[in-house]
Amino acid sequence: MIDYIIVGAGLFGSVFAQQATAHGKKCLVIDKRTHIAGNIYTKIDNNTGILKHVYGPHIFHTSDEIVWNYVNNYAKFSLFINSPIAIYKSEIYNLPFNMNTFNKLWGVVTPYEAKEYIKRNTVDFSTKRPKNLEEQAIALVGMELYTKLIKGYTEKQWGKPCNSLPASIINRLPLRFNYDNNYFCDTYQGIPKDGYTKMIQNMLTGIPVELETNYLEFAKHHSKLVKNAKKIIYTGKLDEYFNYCYGKLDYRSLKFEDKVLDMDNYQGVAVVNFTEKNIKQTRIIEHRHFDSKFHSSIDKTLISYEYPEEYRDENSEYPNDPYYPVNDKSNNCIAEQYKMLRKNVSPNVIFGGRLAEYKYYDMDKVIVSAIRAVKMEFGTLK
Numbered sequence: 001m002i003d004y005i006i007v008g009a010g011l012f013g014s015v016f017a018q019q020a021t022a023h024g025k026k027c028l029v030i031d032k033r034t035h036i037a038g039n040i041y042t043k044i045d046n047n048t049g050i051l052k053h054v055y056g057p058h059i060f061h062t063s064d065e066i067v068w069n070y071v072n073n074y075a076k077f078s079l080f081i082n083s084p085i086a087i088y089k090s091e092i093y094n095l096p097f098n099m100n101t102f103n104k105l106w107g108v109v110t111p112y113e114a115k116e117y118i119k120r121n122t123v124d125f126s127t128k129r130p131k132n133l134e135e136q137a138i139a140l141v142g143m144e145l146y147t148k149l150i151k152g153y154t155e156k157q158w159g160k161p162c163n164s165l166p167a168s169i170i171n172r173l174p175l176r177f178n179y180d181n182n183y184f185c186d187t188y189q190g191i192p193k194d195g196y197t198k199m200i201q202n203m204l205t206g207i208p209v210e211l212e213t214n215y216l217e218f219a220k221h222h223s224k225l226v227k228n229a230k231k232i233i234y235t236g237k238l239d240e241y242f243n244y245c246y247g248k249l250d251y252r253s254l255k256f257e258d259k260v261l262d263m264d265n266y267q268g269v270a271v272v273n274f275t276e277k278n279i280k281q282t283r284i285i286e287h288r289h290f291d292s293k294f295h296s297s298i299d300k301t302l303i304s305y306e307y308p309e310e311y312r313d314e315n316s317e318y319p320n321d322p323y324y325p326v327n328d329k330s331n332n333c334i335a336e337q338y339k340m341l342r343k344n345v346s347p348n349v350i351f352g353g354r355l356a357e358y359k360y361y362d363m364d365k366v367i368v369s370a371i372r373a374v375k376m377e378f379g380t381l382k
């Protein structure tokens with residue numbers, strides 16, 4: 001007898017499995033991949049000994065003390081302050097958009113000058129709400145900054161023109177009137193010293209995990225086990241669970257190309273964004289900078305070019321992984337239909353995580369959501 005079958009060994013599933021086990025329940029975790037940890041999977045690169053963020057850079061940041069204390073039970077964190085830079089036509093700009101960026105763009109020095117400049121150069125949407133990302137960006141930062149640092153990057157990342165994307169995407173990008181290049185405003189920031197995989201492994205200690213196991217196949221072959229389980233925790237794609245009955249949801253995927261270079265420092269920073277449309281990569285990640293101290297004795301460097309791609313699902317000839325839900329109106333509408341179905345048809349299934357909730361959210365928010373599910377189920381967090 002298994003109490004909880006957890007589908008997906010990513011962050012949501014692993015937090016839930018750890019907590020259910022702490023509450024004395026029997027859990028089984030299954031995952032269709034060859035490894036645990038979902039998209040936060042990290043591993044030591046064989047050629048260099050550098051800890052690699054296999055599915056792109058993941059920087060843990062939160063202002064929630066409960067979440068921070070929780071993850072610190074399973075990993076020691078190195079402090080890492082994300083200060084990426086952007087390159088547009090060979091010029092370097094600081095991110096997030098702050099006084100350093102404004103100074104470089106417009107020569108303004110004080111916050112007052114920057115605000116005045118923006119006021120003179122932005123479109124006032126106060127009477128009508130910005131309808132899309134383009135309008136939102138121009139309202140926030142004006143045409144020049146939009147053209148140089150937002151438009152190209154965003155259109156590459158999402159594969160759609162900015163005027164057809166939801167304004168909400170740009171809300172992730174902070175705008176500041178100080179000289180602070182710290183990308184995230186959160187109180188606690190860092191990266192697990194031994195990587196995220198080890199953190200997830202620690203959460204899953206003592207819990208059976210079956211890899212390379214597709215849930216629908218598993219359910220077919222173990223129908224009794226599934227039927228007798230108290231609940232299923234499903235963290236896969238929402239639309240796939242319901243056999244795409246309302247149509248397919250859009251996701252955006254990524255492709256990474258790695259290179260080992262015979263030098264100990266290629267770009268001087270972990271993340272460089274390329275904001276021109278005709279440069280294919282959106283970012284270059286230099287993994288050693290996520291923990292410079294840990295990698296200091298290594299004389300090579302590992303870089304990954306990040307290219308956004310169309311998502312190709314499990315039925316296509318060359319499937320890839322879903323990374324980002326595309327939360328525009330039409331997709332959200334379909335997702336809502338599935339969510340209604342979720343309540344009516346599958347009361348003993350808990351849907352959680354980026355894919356099953358169809359939400360573009362950060363790691364800490366995934367944990368918040370998992371903790372909420374734990375409290376609903378067991379009353380307390382152990």
Ligand code: UDP
Pocket residue numbers: 086095149150151153154157169170172173273275
């Ligand atoms: N963005 C941008 N220029 C940049 C970086 C980000 O215009 O140099 C926009 C883009 O629309 C992107 C959004 O900000 O989709 C969120 O970026 P973030 O870096 O937070 O995304 P993630 O790290 O989740 O890929």
